[in-house]
Amino acid sequence: MNAVPQWRLAGDWFDICSCDIPCPCEFAQRPTGNHCQGVLAWHVREGQYGDVKLDGLKLVALGEFEGNLWAGEAKAVMGMYLDEKANERQREALQAIFGGQAGGWPAGFAANIGEMRGMEFVPITFEVAGDLATWRVEIPGLVVGRAEALSGPTTPPGKRVQTINPPGSEVGPGQVATWGRSVEVSTKGFGLDWTGTARSSKHIPFDWTGPN
Numbered sequence: 604m605n606a607v608p609q610w611r612l613a614g615d616w617f618d619i620c621s622c623d624i625p626c627p628c629e630f631a632q633r634p635t636g637n638h639c640q641g642v643l644a645w646h647v648r649e650g651q652y653g654d655v656k657l658d659g660l661k662l663v664a665l666g667e668f669e670g671n672l673w674a675g676e677a678k679a680v681m682g683m684y685l686d687e688k689a690n691e692r693q694r695e696a697l698q699a700i701f702g703g704q705a706g707g708w709p710a711g712f713a714a715n716i717g718e719m720r721g722m723e724f725v726p727i728t729f730e731v732a733g734d735l736a737t738w739r740v741e742i743p744g745l746v747v748g749r750a751e752a753l754s755g756p757t758t759p760p761g762k763r764v765q766t767i768n769p770p771g772s773e774v775g776p777g778q779v780a781t782w783g784r785s786v787e788v789s790t791k792g793f794g795l796d797w798t799g800t801a802r803s804s805k806h807i808p809f810d811w812t813g814p815n
Contacts, residue, residue, distance in 0.1 A: 607705050607814040608653030610696070615731045616774050617738045617806040618643045619748045619785045619799075626803035629780060631673040631771035640667035640797050642748050642790050643773065644740040645809070646729040652696035652705070660686045660693060661727040662701065663746055665795040666716075673771050678717025682793025684742055687724040698722065700813070707813030708775040720793040731806065735763050735781050738806050745791045750783040750804035774809035781806045 620626055620641030622634050643664040650657030663684040670676030685697055699705040703713030725745065731738045739749040753764045764782040772778050783804040790797045 607699070609812070610650075610652040610700065610705060610707070610814070611810075611812045612647050612650040612657065612700065613810040614648040614650070614808070615646045615729075615738075615806065616644065616809050617731070617740075617750065617783075617804060618773065619750055619788045619802060619804040621797065621799055622803045624753065624784055624801075624803045625766075625782055626805065628672060629766065629769045629771045629805060631671070633671045633676075634668075638667070638669045639672075640795065641665075642740070642746060642788060642797075644727075644729060644748065646731070652693075652700065655692050655696045657689075657693055657696060660689050660697065661729045661740075662686065662697065663727055663740055663742060665746070665790050665793055665797075667795060667797075672715055677715075679715055680718045680720065680795070681716050682720040682795055683722045684725045684727065684746070684792070685722055686727050688726075689724070694724070700811075705813050706815060708809075708811045710813075712773065720795075723792070734761065735806060738783070738804075746789070748788045748790075748804075749786040750806075751786055753782040753784055769807075772807060774807050775811065778807045778809070 645662045666681040668677040668679040703710040728741045766780040
């Protein structure tokens with residue numbers, strides 16, 4: 604794919620990380636203990652790269668870094684799992700977009716990655732409740748991440764704890780982050796193994812276009 608076509612991806616993203624609740628990185632601050640490790644997951648509800656349809660495809664990244672990523676203090680180490688359901692052209696499109704070669708918001712995000720340890724194609728299950736009460740991702744034998752919406756004694760029933768226009772949003776500006784806490788998380792692969800519960804999690808929708 605030499606010439607980058609017009610493209611668009613829209614869907615759901617969430618992470619579970621090792622930071623305390625709420626993750627300081629979302630506020631463009633240093634992570635808890637100056638170190639962050641976690642899992643990031645994307646589900647493309649609607650997507651097209653030129654004439655290549657990308658609807659329904661999923662991706663999962665494992666990553667870690669030290670320092671404030673948004674202040675240029677750090678570069679992330681990352682490995683990525685892509686949906687095995689993608690055909691050859693879809694795989695090429697996803698790698699171009701998430702690798703930063705296709706422009707748009709992912710190109711800026713990719714600039715924060717100092718080391719990409721690889722990409723593998725695997726089966727991925729991704730679910731987000733319609734009322735944002737829960738979200739989860741699973742790759743058999745490799746990754747499980749489950750979180751529930753954050754609540755407390757003063758949270759009205761059925762309402763979500765949300766941040767509008769967070770200054771450190773991984774999916775770009777102008778979104779709404781819904782905060783949660785992990786119920787279960789375990790990751791394997793790329794030398795980025797990690798487990799933890801009751802850690803920070805957040806769901807944010809994304810809507811990207813490129814190459815401009």
